[in-house]
Amino acid sequence: MTVESPLGNTEAPAEPADTRQVIRPYGDTTGDGMVQMSFSLPVPAGKRAEAAALQLAAKMGLEPASVVHAKPMGPDFTFFIVYGRVGHLIDYASIPAPPEREYPLLAAPEVNRAIRRALGRRLVIVGACIGTDAHTVGIDAILNVKGFAGEKGLEYYGEIEVVNMGAQVTVAELVERAKAADADAVLVSQVVTQKNAHLHNTKQMAAAFHAEYPTAVAAGMGRPLLVVGGPRFDTVAPEDLGVDRIFGKGTTPAEVASYLVHALLPADALAPDPADGPTATPDDAHNATRTDAQPDDPAEGDTAP
């Protein structure tokens, strides 16, 4: 399509120069480069401490900088708030869009809704630490209500039924329980890695499931989805082990739940449904939020516990 310009030019108008491809922080004027930061230094408050704060700011590229607030915190520490101008330029165009996970990260109400719609029953998962591994911290972080990184674990999802078998479960027990529960997915955690026990155990587990369900077409089609997690799986691919997915260090419950939806439910399970309305059922109204740093248990503890 062509546009008539008042000058009679029939070319398509040139894009306005994209100045935003090279950017600086924005305070109140384009290009002013203003940033704020706060930090503490392990020195008593005073002029010398402020000079130290300014030197740090200069080394961080803030020029000029000003200390707008300096407060003693006990005899040995000072807290600063500093504003300053950074000279750094960011070439935004050169920043590649980060690779996206192949499935969307869902909040708990969305997961519950998708399961309700696509299955009409609760999604059943069986979790365990297999072999001699007694470290349930991984499986508990994903499954326990307490959760991990401020996210509630899968037990908290109203539409997910969790069977957590705990530690030192044999492969035979796991297969038997998964069959009895008619599990949609099996989650196995492997923390102990001496003599590559985590790889051997996982392969043994996968082989047992494949043998138990010889006519299975795929995960969710004749056999449960097989998921393994642990800190030392970064050198292997799922197909090496015979599982459907490997999760590494730092995985949160929502990532696992979202993956289960992606892998086990048809894509249209996530389509907006006017009948459901914009709000979720009360039981999952607020579970997409990030945090409960309840002690103890915490973090432990249990403030708790």
Next chain:
Amino acid sequence: MAPQRKLDLDPEVVRTARRLAARAAEPIIEMARTHTTVSVERALLRLAGLSGADGEGRPWANHLADAVRDQVGLEHGVALPVWDALARGPYGSLAHLAREAARGRVKFRLPAGSDAATATDAARKAARSGITRIDRRRAERDRMLRDTGDPAQPWIYLIVATGDIYEDIPQAQAAAREGADVVAVIRSTGQSLLDFVPEGPTREGYAGTYATQDNFRLMRAALDDVSRELGRYVRLTNYASGLCMPEIATLAGLERLDMMLNDCMYGIIFRDINPRRTFVDQRFSRQIHARAGIVINTGEDNYLTTADAVDAAHTVVASQLLNERFGHEAGLTDAQLGLGHAFEINPAVPQSFRLELAHAQLVRELFPDAPLKYMPPTKHMTGNIFAGYLLDAFFNLAGVMTGQSIILIGMMTEGIHTPWLSDRDLALENVRYVRDACGGLADDFVPRPDGFVAQRARQVLGETVELLDKVAGDGMLTAIAEGTFGVTRRPADGGKGLDGVVERAPGYLNPAIEILDAEDPHGARPGAHAEQEVPA
């Protein structure tokens, strides 16, 4: 200052709520009186002075209790087999016996006749010496409270959690100097699921520091120093929860901790610890806490991290009434019941602050003599630290308006990281401002009769009675199995630690429990009086 009645609650409804809570608690108490657990038995050994661990960190208390269990079972308790073996020799001490038992070199038996009488006497002496040590620590606290001074409420409660006790100590002292009245050392993630208490001073933990006897002692000593420096007794808190609740309670009593998290259902709901295990362990823990003069903190605030704070407000009150009943039965006074609740309503809910005031005032009036512990927002802290700072100020305001006793200081970096030095300093600045600006506001805050706040409070109380009626009718174990508290379903035979529960046989002996059951935990202390029993 005793909180005045401001909500015009119907006293008959309040009495009904307490009666229903007592009815619901009764079968659970009966179960606790007729069962023991591996941790209750180990707690007796620790009370008798057994400490230390083998080279791999497995405590001698575990070795000894396991050896007894393997050979003669635990249904009669460890006391008779252990002190019988000691009497027969040639072991110089409990520790020596435990080391030999760990090597499989001790043959235990259930003594009879005069051997049983000898073992019983020796076990009773050992238990008495432990209880006496706890009594002395309590007297020591009373002395320090007199000599250094007891801060006025609300107490400011702060958390440290570096994982390294030697890093925690200067942080706790700094927090005290900056105004903390109570310091809590958060435990390392997952400690509640360990079926043993780690040993020694520890320098590594994940998102918290292990609860160990040495860590308790080091921190209490450091806070004693700073208490004397400040002229104000700084209290120390830890967590009597998880699979080793009775042992940790015992260590807390022996090392003069002042407050302990100790909820009747937290471990069940949030840690999937078996309900029976929890209730049996809990009764012993609370008896020890009562004796040690320790204030317990209950964990109702946690329900609101999973359930909606408006919809589930009545579950908090129901649980507080249950915790109160279990606490009274175990000998805790009202002044030892730090019942928990929280400021967790979604700020996007219209009138959220008025709803918070209604809930906080309701709890204040239901438990006028309890040192209520009020918890800051966590669920709706978003990472926007500036908005979080504002929300924390509103929380502090609600705390002073409704006369809360212990205020946990909210951190604007909640959910981002464990608090930095500067996070704590800013948080204290926040609470100081609110306290200085309107510390006496509770005097002026009288909700309009039949106004929004009063009506909401009455509504929550009404829902509480309905819920307790159902819990008392169905039984607590059934209610927990159905997900009544904190959304999660926890069947009575599921979860961790059930294999550590043993029904007591006739002739079961635990001399610590004998003392705790028989004696007034507050003895001849001035001002001590028996709690009024509520008929079931």
